[in-house]
Amino acid sequence: IHDLRFVYLNKQLNLCILRQAATGQLRANYAQGGTFEKIPLNIIPQYILDFLKPIANQIIEEYSNPYFSIDIGIENEKPVVFELTGAKVSFPINEWDNESFYEHFYQHIISKTSQA
Numbered sequence: 001i002h003d004l005r006f007v008y009l010n011k012q013l014n015l016c017i018l019r020q021a022a023t024g025q026l027r028a029n030y031a032q033g034g035t036f037e038k039i040p041l042n043i044i045p046q047y048i049l050d051f052l053k054p055i056a057n058q059i060i061e062e063y064s065n066p067y068f069s070i071d072i073g074i075e076n077e078k079p080v081v082f083e084l085t086g087a088k089v090s091f092p093i094n095e096w097d098n099e100s101f102y103e104h105f106y107q108h109i110i111s112k113t114s115q116a
Contacts, residue, residue: 002028003082004039006052007069011060013052016041019071048072051079059084 007015015038022033030036052070059066068086072079 002034003071003073004048005069005071006056007067008056008060009067011065013041013049013056016044048079055081055084059086 002021003019005015005017005019006013007017018037018039019028020035020037021028022035025032025034028034051072055070059068063086066086068084070081071083071085073082074080
């Protein structure tokens with residue numbers, strides 16, 4: 001197992017994808033031979049959903065109806081965030097160019113999650 005990607009749309013968790021790297025690869029990138037498998041939401045352990053909830057809520061509170069994903073792995077039996085991604089069309093980017101938008105987005109998420 002490499003990681004789990006949780007996809008949020010319309011202010012709720014909609015999809016979980018198990019991402020696995022190709023043999024000999026470190027990244028679970030589809031273009032590099034990685035595989036994706038849809039995982040039913042009803043089998044996700046509650047402790048993972050509890051971990052995701054405050055992170056997702058911070059993003060949902062800050063942005064109007066965002067489309068985003070949270071990639072997590074398990075380290076020492078605890079979930080850890082590997083990556084946060086968002087669709088540019090879902091965020092108020094008209095006042096930022098792409099680079100400064102993502103810098104603002106990531107810094108905001110880091111500041112909010114470090115307060116939790």
